[in-house]
Amino acid sequence: MLNFLLQRLSVAVAVLFTVALIAFSLLHLSGDLAAAIAGPEATVETIEHVRHQYGLDRPMPTQFFQWLGSAVRLDFGRSFYFESSVRELVWQRMPITLILGVVSLLLALIVAIPLGVLAAVFRDGVIDRFSMFISVIGQAMPNFWFALVLILVFAVELKWLPVAGNASWKNFVLPSIALSYHAMPALMRLTRSGMLDVFSADYIRTARAKGLPGFTVVVKHALRNAIIPVVALAAVELGFMLGGSIVIEAIFSLQGLGQLAWDSIARNDFPVVQAIVLIIAVFYIALSLLGDALSALLDPRLRKNG
Amino acid sequence: MDSDGLHIPEVSPFESERLFDQPPAWRRLITRVLRHRGMMIGLAILGIIVLAAILAPVISPHDPYAQELSRRLTPPIWHENGGWTYILGTDKLGQDYLSRLLFGARVSLVIGVVSIMISGTIGVALGVLAGYLGGRVDAVINYFLTVRLSMPVILVALASASVLGGSVKVVILLLGFLLWDRFLIVSRAVTRQLREAEFIAAARSLGASPLFIMLREILPNLLGPLMVVATLEIAHAILLEATLSFLGLGVQPPMPSWGLMVAEGKAYMFFQPWIILIPGVMLVLLVLAINLVGDGLRDVTALDGRN
Numbered sequence: 001m002l003n004f005l006l007q008r009l010s011v012a013v014a015v016l017f018t019v020a021l022i023a024f025s026l027l028h029l030s031g032d033l034a035a036a037i038a039g040p041e042a043t044v045e046t047i048e049h050v051r052h053q054y055g056l057d058r059p060m061p062t063q064f065f066q067w068l069g070s071a072v073r074l075d076f077g078r079s080f081y082f083e084s085s086v087r088e089l090v091w092q093r094m095p096i097t098l099i100l101g102v103v104s105l106l107l108a109l110i111v112a113i114p115l116g117v118l119a120a121v122f123r124d125g126v127i128d129r130f131s132m133f134i135s136v137i138g139q140a141m142p143n144f145w146f147a148l149v150l151i152l153v154f155a156v157e158l159k160w161l162p163v164a165g166n167a168s169w170k171n172f173v174l175p176s177i178a179l180s181y182h183a184m185p186a187l188m189r190l191t192r193s194g195m196l197d198v199f200s201a202d203y204i205r206t207a208r209a210k211g212l213p214g215f216t217v218v219v220k221h222a223l224r225n226a227i228i229p230v231v232a233l234a235a236v237e238l239g240f241m242l243g244g245s246i247v248i249e250a251i252f253s254l255q256g257l258g259q260l261a262w263d264s265i266a267r268n269d270f271p272v273v274q275a276i277v278l279i280i281a282v283f284y285i286a287l288s289l290l291g292d293a294l295s296a297l298l299d300p301r302l303r304k305n306g
Numbered sequence: 307m308d309s310d311g312l313h314i315p316e317v318s319p320f321e322s323e324r325l326f327d328q329p330p331a332w333r334r335l336i337t338r339v340l341r342h343r344g345m346m347i348g349l350a351i352l353g354i355i356v357l358a359a360i361l362a363p364v365i366s367p368h369d370p371y372a373q374e375l376s377r378r379l380t381p382p383i384w385h386e387n388g389g390w391t392y393i394l395g396t397d398k399l400g401q402d403y404l405s406r407l408l409f410g411a412r413v414s415l416v417i418g419v420v421s422i423m424i425s426g427t428i429g430v431a432l433g434v435l436a437g438y439l440g441g442r443v444d445a446v447i448n449y450f451l452t453v454r455l456s457m458p459v460i461l462v463a464l465a466s467a468s469v470l471g472g473s474v475k476v477v478i479l480l481l482g483f484l485l486w487d488r489f490l491i492v493s494r495a496v497t498r499q500l501r502e503a504e505f506i507a508a509a510r511s512l513g514a515s516p517l518f519i520m521l522r523e524i525l526p527n528l529l530g531p532l533m534v535v536a537t538l539e540i541a542h543a544i545l546l547e548a549t550l551s552f553l554g555l556g557v558q559p560p561m562p563s564w565g566l567m568v569a570e571g572k573a574y575m576f577f578q579p580w581i582i583l584i585p586g587v588m589l590v591l592l593v594l595a596i597n598l599v600g601d602g603l604r605d606v607t608a609l610d611g612r613n
Contacts, residue, residue: 011449014449015449015453016456018449019453022457026462026465026466026469027469036469136594136597136598136601137594139593140591140593140594140597141593142545142548142549142565142586142589142590142593143549144548144549144553145552145589148568148582148586149583149586156576239456240458242458243458243460244458244460246460246464247460247549247552250553261461261464262464262553265464265555273465277457280457281456284455284456284457285456288456
């Protein structure tokens with residue numbers, strides 16, 4: 001178990017290094033940064049001045065390792081656009097994105113697990129068909145469009161919730177629905193297929209034969225085993241949600257990390273973009289590790305063999 | 307259970323491959339497709355959209371680029387102010403919505419198919435190499451997969467598109483170089499299973515080179531599962547193109563793209579909801595149809611292995 005996690009951890013560090021290298025070269029090799037910062041009307045002298053001021057005239061490897069060296073100490077340099085440091089900017093915006101991500105994931109799980117269980121228990125029944133239909137539609141819906149439709153229905157027509165902003169908890173309702181809807185189908189299908197697998201297992205038949213009530217069998221015996229892969233997937237989905245929140249935050253004007261990334265991309269604020277790519281990768285890798293660890297903890301077979 | 311499945315006909319290893327391509331198998335496949343309701347619905351919708359995209363220049367009532375500011379934001383025909391001239395209305399520049407929708411189908415389909423051809427080639431090549439050679443090659447390729455998966459597609463695509471500038475070519479290349487992960491995972495898994503198969507051992511003992519085995523023995527057997535992945539990934543690519551265009555870093559105006567049409571209509575959606583509903587519904591229909599075909603393909607080809 002410990003070996004397994006240590007091995008994963010060392011791979012994770014190597015992966016992060018590569019992501020850092022890619023994020024760095026993506027932004028540095030694909031265009032003249034100094035010209036981009038100086039703006040379209042800048043003279044050659046201004047561009048050269050900017051180049052020197054931001055240290056862009058130093059050799060690429062030097063720039064990369066300097067950046068990486070400080071990034072390890074959580075110092076991501078200064079924003080080209082704002083006066084503040086990148087760390088401060090990210091620190092301010094992070095809570096909103098995290099709240100959005102966690103709430104969306106919980107929402108997705110609260111809907112997906114019961115639906116998946118019911119769909120498996122009443123296989124080919126009304127609930128099974130309905131949830132299948134919902135998930136097929138859900139996977140076909142672009143989340144930016146679904147978000148706009150939610151705004152049209154709940155904010156404009158029914159006037160129940162605000163259109164945009166981040167003043168109160170009400171502002172998080174529609175974005176969370178929009179973000180969770182995308183993760184729901186996969187979680188639901190996995191719960192359903194996991195339950196169906198477990199139902200055919202011997203110990204469930206034994207439990208049923210003992211005369212245990214149906215609910216106990218389903219929840220205590222079957223769900224506990226079917227939930228393992230769902231938990232692992234949920235951790236990974238949270239990582240995907242942090243990426244997906246760019247679009248959702250942009251639509252609902254939530255001032256989170258996604259919005260910051262989006263604005264910084266538009267403003268050529270490369271230190272911020274690099275930092276966010278790296279931070280999201282850290283989250284994703286940490287969450288996949290967590291998913292692996294959780295599966296290992298919950299599944300005695302994995303615990304022994306790992 | 308199919309009684310045919312229990313009876314194993316005697317064939318030499320060299321003929322065993324041909325067995326799957328015999329006409330009865332094909333005919334059985336077609337019957338299965340015809341009986342699969344979801345797939346038939348998907349094929350019907352997809353067929354109509356593909357036909358509309360091909361025939362766009364012929365059936366479009368107007369030039370999709372012709373601006374007529376005096377007729378801007380004409381509502382579609384089911385509104386009281388709508389009329390037959392602009393059946394689905396006009397956008398903020400007075401361009402005919404139906405014509406733009408028809409030409410937009412071309413953009414979605416071309417970007418979806420071409421980018422998946424690129425990403426499919428990358429993913430399958432890496433997946434077969436990793437699955438067949440195993441060991442260090444497998445470890446390195448798996449490592450690249452982890453790197454790719456830990457960077458969100460949208461974020462990377464947005465950052466690169468902002469530097470490279472949005473255009474059809476850039477979107478195709480970006481998606482082509484980003485969406486190979488599922489191809490890799492599937493072709494690697496199937497290749498690992500096939501590696502132990504008897505006909506591979508036979509080819510190896512006949513002195514076939516690893517390259518020959520990968521190209522001539524393994525690749526043809528990957529076609530079924532890869533077709534499923536490719537269909538679902540085309541849908542994925544179409545959604546991502548729409549998202550990029552919606553965010554302003556994909557297809558650029560005046561070229562029509564459904565995602566871009568939603569973006570352009572966003573400012574008017576409070577008073578003219580149809581302006582975002584029409585292109586959005588088209589996107590849902592197209593992606594839904596492709597997903598239905600993909601799921602159907604999985605069911606239809608999976609039956610082969612099970613019975």
